[in-house]
Amino acid sequence: MSRLRPASVIVAGFLTFAPLAQAQDEPQVDCEKAMTQSDLNICANKDYEAADKELNAAYKTTMTAMQETDKELGEIDPNYVGAVEALKKAQRAWIGYRDGQCELAGFAARGGSMEPMLVSGCLADLTLKRTAELKSLTEGLGN
Template sequence: MRPIAPVTALLLIVSTASAFAQEQPEVNCQEAVTQMDLNLCAHRDFEAADMELNSIYRQAIAAMQATDKELGDINAAHVGAVGALKKAQRAWIGYRDGQCELAGFEARGGSMEPMLVSGCLADLTRKRTAELKELLEPAGN
């Protein structure tokens, strides 16, 4: 039997948590006690963080398009902000996924692993969102 690739394992963990979300929408995360509920709540937290990241990323892309336009009007050789942002985002996703897979090893194969992975995903996603928000601030602020 072939071992599961790390990315496949991460996707399996996240999709399992997603299945929990579809089966138990009535969990009150403020009072979660069971591991299944804690896993579900951690996944919901990640989903909320990911939605905010996607919104800010779209705004950052628009801001970098405006930057490229301004720079292109001066010198076409200076254009490339959108490409740099996309390159950085792709690299960050690889880092996030690997780092959070590693975080899951604290409870590898246990019922707590999905919570650890989702918690890591949410934390790193919020940090990346903050980085992207900095791109939207006027220079010098």
């Protein structure tokens, strides 16, 4: 039986309660009535977080479909390699594009209180568009 070191127990305790502490620290904002720049920034970030969650679900579904495609085509051609690696390559490239494009979008208010809203808005917009692209990939395969 292994014994946990005291430091490990402390770290585990922090990790357990970190999300709870974060949720308590995050201000509650009614995004339908947001007026201040701070509230607008928070709401834009919430929109991005929701879009990112949807993207992750779509990516998982698309990855499963690409794995099935690779399996089917691999049975026909033993030298076939493709769909999964192509999806990973495309997603990595898209992340780089998204991050650079949204950093650029923030320059319209560089250093100002509105910059985070512009960046988060861009992230949400591009993420929703990528989610639609991923969904169309799986729909094209009949999934």
